[in-house]
Amino acid sequence: MGWGRLRGSLQLILSVETVPGLKVDGMDVLAVKQACKFAKEHTLKNGPIVRDPIERVRKLLLSHDIPTEKELKDMEKEVRKEVDDAVAQAKESPVPEASELFTNMYVKDCGVETEKNSK
Numbered sequence: 001m002g003w004g005r006l007r008g009s010l011q012l013i014l015s016v017e018t019v020p021g022l023k024v025d026g027m028d029v030l031a032v033k034q035a036c037k038f039a040k041e042h043t044l045k046n047g048p049i050v051r052d053p054i055e056r057v058r059k060l061l062l063s064h065d066i067p068t069e070k071e072l073k074d075m076e077k078e079v080r081k082e083v084d085d086a087v088a089q090a091k092e093s094p095v096p097e098a099s100e101l102f103t104n105m106y107v108k109d110c111g112v113e114t115e116k117n118s119k
Contacts, residue, residue, distance in 0.1 A: 021050040
């Protein structure tokens with residue numbers, strides 16, 4: 001597999017929110033490696049990037065008759081309800097204290113910073 005083929009298997013996708021995403025064949029380990037390298041470089045230079053494998057996995061599952069279309073739609077409805085409920089709960093919750101702003105934030109070369117190890 002040549003470098004040109006790998007380059008051709010990556011696509012930069014811009015979403016409505018202008019957060020770029022990558023479309024890459026997850027079964028092609030070299031393309032995934034290149035995509036991860038690109039994503040890291042892009043993120044450090046320009047901000048976040050999104051990779052979304054859900055549609056590919058959905059098609060794969062359906063092609064093997066693991067779930068039916070109806071079962072997937074039922075699962076999607078259940079998940080959407082769960083997310084909607086969580087959003088509603090978040091909107092009804094009080095605004096967190098300012099001291100919570102940096103709790104559990106990633107710190108370069110230090111892993112995750114928590115209240116316990118940030119003091």
